[in-house]
Amino acid sequence: MKKIYSIALVLLGSLMVCQPLSANTLEVCGKCDYTTISEAVAAAQPFDTVLVKQGTYAEYNIGIVKPLTLLGENNPVIDGQDKGEIITVQSDDVTVDGFTVVNVGTSYTTDYAAIRVVKSKRYTIKNCRLERLFFGIYLEKSSDGVVHNNYIQGDAVNEYNSGNGIQLWYCKNVEVTGNTVKNVRDGIYLEFSDHIDIRDNKSIDNLRYGLHFMFSNDDSYTNNLFQNNGAGVAVMFSKNIEMKNNVFRKNWGTAAFGLLLKEINDSEISGNTFEENTVGINIEGSNRIDYLHNDFKNNGWAVKVRGACYANIFKFNNFLYNSFDISYNSKLNDNGFDRNYWSNYTGYDLNKNGIGDVPYRPVKLFSYIVNRTPETIILLRSLFIDIIDFSEKVSPVFTPDNLLDENPQMKPIRHDTNR
Amino acid sequence: MLKILKYSFYDLMRSRWSYVYFLFYLLLGIVLLFLNNNLNKAVITLMNVIIVLVPLIGTIFGVMYYYNSKEFTELLLAQPVKRSSIFLGQYFGVALSLSMSLIVGLGLPFVFYGIFNSSAIWDFSLLLVTGTFLTLIFTALAFVIALANENKIKGFGYAILLWLFMAVIYDGVFLMSLMYFEDYPLDKFSLVATMLNPVDLSRVLILLKLDISALLGYTGAVFQQFFGTRLGLVLSTVTLALWVLVPTLFIYRMARRKDF
Amino acid sequence: MIQIDNLHKKFGKNQVLKGIDLTIDSGGIFAVLGPNGSGKTTLIKSILGMVIPNSGSIKLNGASVKRNWQYRNDIDYLPQIANFPGNLTVKELIRMIKDLRSDKPADDRRLIELFKLQPFLDKKLSNLSGGTKQKVNLVLTFMFDSPLVILDEPTTGLDPISHLRLKKLITEEKKKGKTILITSHIMGFVEEISDEIVFLLEGKIYFRGTIPELKTKTEQPDFEHAIASMLSSSYA
Numbered sequence: 001m002k003k004i005y006s007i008a009l010v011l012l013g014s015l016m017v018c019q020p021l022s023a024n025t026l027e028v029c030g031k032c033d034y035t036t037i038s039e040a041v042a043a044a045q046p047f048d049t050v051l052v053k054q055g056t057y058a059e060y061n062i063g064i065v066k067p068l069t070l071l072g073e074n075n076p077v078i079d080g081q082d083k084g085e086i087i088t089v090q091s092d093d094v095t096v097d098g099f100t101v102v103n104v105g106t107s108y109t110t111d112y113a114a115i116r117v118v119k120s121k122r123y124t125i126k127n128c129r130l131e132r133l134f135f136g137i138y139l140e141k142s143s144d145g146v147v148h149n150n151y152i153q154g155d156a157v158n159e160y161n162s163g164n165g166i167q168l169w170y171c172k173n174v175e176v177t178g179n180t181v182k183n184v185r186d187g188i189y190l191e192f193s194d195h196i197d198i199r200d201n202k203s204i205d206n207l208r209y210g211l212h213f214m215f216s217n218d219d220s221y222t223n224n225l226f227q228n229n230g231a232g233v234a235v236m237f238s239k240n241i242e243m244k245n246n247v248f249r250k251n252w253g254t255a256a257f258g259l260l261l262k263e264i265n266d267s268e269i270s271g272n273t274f275e276e277n278t279v280g281i282n283i284e285g286s287n288r289i290d291y292l293h294n295d296f297k298n299n300g301w302a303v304k305v306r307g308a309c310y311a312n313i314f315k316f317n318n319f320l321y322n323s324f325d326i327s328y329n330s331k332l333n334d335n336g337f338d339r340n341y342w343s344n345y346t347g348y349d350l351n352k353n354g355i356g357d358v359p360y361r362p363v364k365l366f367s368y369i370v371n372r373t374p375e376t377i378i379l380l381r382s383l384f385i386d387i388i389d390f391s392e393k394v395s396p397v398f399t400p401d402n403l404l405d406e407n408p409q410m411k412p413i414r415h416d417t418n419r
Numbered sequence: 420m421l422k423i424l425k426y427s428f429y430d431l432m433r434s435r436w437s438y439v440y441f442l443f444y445l446l447l448g449i450v451l452l453f454l455n456n457n458l459n460k461a462v463i464t465l466m467n468v469i470i471v472l473v474p475l476i477g478t479i480f481g482v483m484y485y486y487n488s489k490e491f492t493e494l495l496l497a498q499p500v501k502r503s504s505i506f507l508g509q510y511f512g513v514a515l516s517l518s519m520s521l522i523v524g525l526g527l528p529f530v531f532y533g534i535f536n537s538s539a540i541w542d543f544s545l546l547l548v549t550g551t552f553l554t555l556i557f558t559a560l561a562f563v564i565a566l567a568n569e570n571k572i573k574g575f576g577y578a579i580l581l582w583l584f585m586a587v588i589y590d591g592v593f594l595m596s597l598m599y600f601e602d603y604p605l606d607k608f609s610l611v612a613t614m615l616n617p618v619d620l621s622r623v624l625i626l627l628k629l630d631i632s633a634l635l636g637y638t639g640a641v642f643q644q645f646f647g648t649r650l651g652l653v654l655s656t657v658t659l660a661l662w663v664l665v666p667t668l669f670i671y672r673m674a675r676r677k678d679f
Numbered sequence: 680m681i682q683i684d685n686l687h688k689k690f691g692k693n694q695v696l697k698g699i700d701l702t703i704d705s706g707g708i709f710a711v712l713g714p715n716g717s718g719k720t721t722l723i724k725s726i727l728g729m730v731i732p733n734s735g736s737i738k739l740n741g742a743s744v745k746r747n748w749q750y751r752n753d754i755d756y757l758p759q760i761a762n763f764p765g766n767l768t769v770k771e772l773i774r775m776i777k778d779l780r781s782d783k784p785a786d787d788r789r790l791i792e793l794f795k796l797q798p799f800l801d802k803k804l805s806n807l808s809g810g811t812k813q814k815v816n817l818v819l820t821f822m823f824d825s826p827l828v829i830l831d832e833p834t835t836g837l838d839p840i841s842h843l844r845l846k847k848l849i850t851e852e853k854k855k856g857k858t859i860l861i862t863s864h865i866m867g868f869v870e871e872i873s874d875e876i877v878f879l880l881e882g883k884i885y886f887r888g889t890i891p892e893l894k895t896k897t898e899q900p901d902f903e904h905a906i907a908s909m910l911s912s913s914y915a
Binding site for chain 2: 690727730748749751761763771775779780829
């Protein structure tokens with residue numbers, strides 16, 4: 001692979017020397033001067049535009065090593081015929097716009113991608129449609145780029161032989177916006193990538209995670225939809241991540257969750273909706289996080305707290321119709337719950353101030369028992385469990401004493417007016 | 420036996436209680452489906468109702484029928500009919516009419532809702548099958564209790580106690596033992612303990628078929644693995660069948676020896 | 680016809696029958712009498728197979744009744760308390776009992792007419808009065824032509840006219856050569872129709888014979904006094 005690159009590099013380099021510098025448009029089509037994209041790219045001068053017209057081009061290993069705009073007209077198709085990587089960018093100031101890229105080769109040794117950017121800056125990849133792929137868009141040590149409005153549709157079946165939709169590795173200052181990623185391994189994957197802005201994406205039906213952070217700091221993801229992914233969204237070993245206004249839906253399965261937080265400190269999670277997940281948020285060893293104005297709807301567990309989690313605050317959230325609202329695996333509680341709405345609350349409000357007069361205890365006895373002895377979950381929905389839950393609610397004996405919401409709201413919180 | 424069954428069935432199908440029971444299920448089905456409009460949730464709620472109510476109604480109704488038709492039973496005993504035929508006939512008469520109320524009562528709204536075009540048809544069928552099994556089991560147990568107790572009050576008392584044990588106390592003991600022995604591997608134990616109680620077995624069989632099974636986590640996966648196999652399916656069917664068969668055998672034997 | 684040898688029956692600690700020997704060969708009307716708890720009903724139920732004796736044997740026409748049920752095809756039984764499945768109609772009940780006897784020829788129409796039951800045929804049994812139920816009960820009993828008829832308190836709840844008809848019916852059946860066993864508390868009724876008395880006391884047969892024999896034995900001029908004297912002498 002590398003050999004081919006270097007040969008191409010030498011060839012293109014020699015061409016560049018011969019041609020004068022000016023911004024031309026090179027057209028590619030069946031009857032044009034150039035009938036393949038590779039030819040046109042090779043012939044182009046830096047800052048030229050290669051305009052590819054409608055049609056299907058059976059090409060792979062298209063290497064771009066000079067600043068270029070690769071523009072597709074009416075969605076031309078580049079068919080890689082499962083032979084390997086399709087477009088590789090190794091230059092600053094490259095734009096790839098408006099292509100349908102299909103049939104990326106699958107390999108167990110090389111991570112072939114539909115579009116790869118290596119050690120480049122100021123790149124834009126937009127309006128592309130990627131199908132039948134291994135990796136989709138692979139950004140490698142590249143910064144200051146934009147990945148916008150792409151549609152990535154994989155056909156992943158097994159984790160071990162499938163790739164990620166959009167992968168960022170050692171990248172900085174990248175905007176990932178308005179993309180749709182479906183049915184790959186991880187929808188969007190970040191490793192060692194900082195200052196990444198992930199907005200308005202849809203990550204659906206992926207085998208593993210909809211979005212996956214590892215060792216990435218100072219990133220934000222907002223207004224995204226994560227639906228029906230194998231496990232949900234995982235944020236691990238990262239700092240200063242902003243998580244706002246996302247929707248986590250239908251991440252349903254034995255080991256699935258909407259959002260997994262592992263070793264995450266000092267963050268704010270607000271305005272998100274967690275709906276129909278096995279576990280809404282799974283928190284492990286995460287401290288000083290504020291959970292504000294989130295909706296937890298119809299989840300198995302809305303929030304599962306495991307391991308040491310200190311000084312987290314839950315305020316103004318709606319907990320609606322979850323099988324379990326909060327689950328703890330220790331008797332200690334250092335987290336605060338205040339002014340949330342709990343649909344399971346059955347107290348009263350005599351002074352009509354909108355706040356229930358009796359505190360709410362979000363941890364059910366059964367959820368406490370299940371945490372102690374996981375096998376007992378098999379008694380879920382039996383009459384006996386209903387009875388003991390009821391009696392615990394009336395007079396708590398086992399659940400943590402201070403784990404309560406002193407000011408449970410009587411009506412669901414309307415986040416827009418209450419903020 | 421079939422003759423007795425036929426007439427008991429006729430008699431019961433026209434009784435007010437059958438109608439009430441039937442209408443209850445009809446109403447429940449309609450309310451759940453057309454007000455809630457969520458098939459999956461409807462099935463879950465129905466499961467809750469079925470595993471609690473069906474055994475209760477089965478026991479109470481079985482005991483009640485036995486005591487109420489005592490004099491008529493004596494008349495039948497003087498007829499040239501085998502004793503066991505009379506009681507088995509009555510038992511199946513009661514169990515079948517209860518099952519009918521359940522199946523038709525729940526079935527109608529679901530059919531109108533369009534269950535046949537829905538993927539929930541299997542969950543729903545399972546619901547009806549376990550419901551029928553529970554009816555057969557608890558009516559049989561009720562007859563055994565009634566045959567063993569001449570005293571009506573005692574009979575009712577034991578019947579309620581039986582229901583309470585199966586539906587509540589058993590799970591309490593089960594939970595206690597799980598928590599007490601939490602340091603040991605409990606998969607096999609909980610599998611066996613679930614299999615032994617028809618109420619629990621029905622509950623778990625239905626739960627595993629529903630989305631909600633994801634909540635069962637690792638334990639659920641173990642159960643799924645077991646009940647997903649042919650062996651597991653055969654074993655649970657056999658267990659339920661045994662729960663019908665053994666009390667029926669008791670009815671047969673007690674009926675042969677009893678004085679009237 | 681009926682042959683009972685050394686019949687014992689215990690209910691719990693209560694020894695009800697303490698060795699009954701009774702043989703009835705010919706047709707005729709036999710009244711089984713005795714104070715409450717003397718074992719009348721237990722004896723009858725033993726013959727019917729409803730009560731299973733602890734020891735002793737009962738043979739009907741030479742065959743033991745133990746573990747046998749076909750013999751009941753030759754017995755018509757009128758139980759003491761009439762109670763039927765409430766939601767069946769009279770017609771259906773009659774049909775059912777006929778069905779159970781594998782559609783043996785039955786005489787139900789004549790009896791329905793005799794007891795004027797036509798208006799009730801399509802009514803549910805739960806809506807009938809006690810007397811009407813007893814009439815239905817009588818129809819069910821007499822509609823088959825069995826050689827042995829057992830009547831447990833047949834007069835309960837009957838109006839005088841039906842009472843007369845019943846008596847007539849019993850006499851007719853007797854004329855056919857049938858054996859009829861009756862228990863009753865109405866002494867007048869017993870005296871009028873029975874050929875022989877079987878008097879039970881504390882689980883044993885205290886007296887068996889015709890009414891004149893009884894009167895002679897007890898030296899009492901009328902039947903009721905004869906019975907009373909038997910009772911008082913036994914308690915004395």
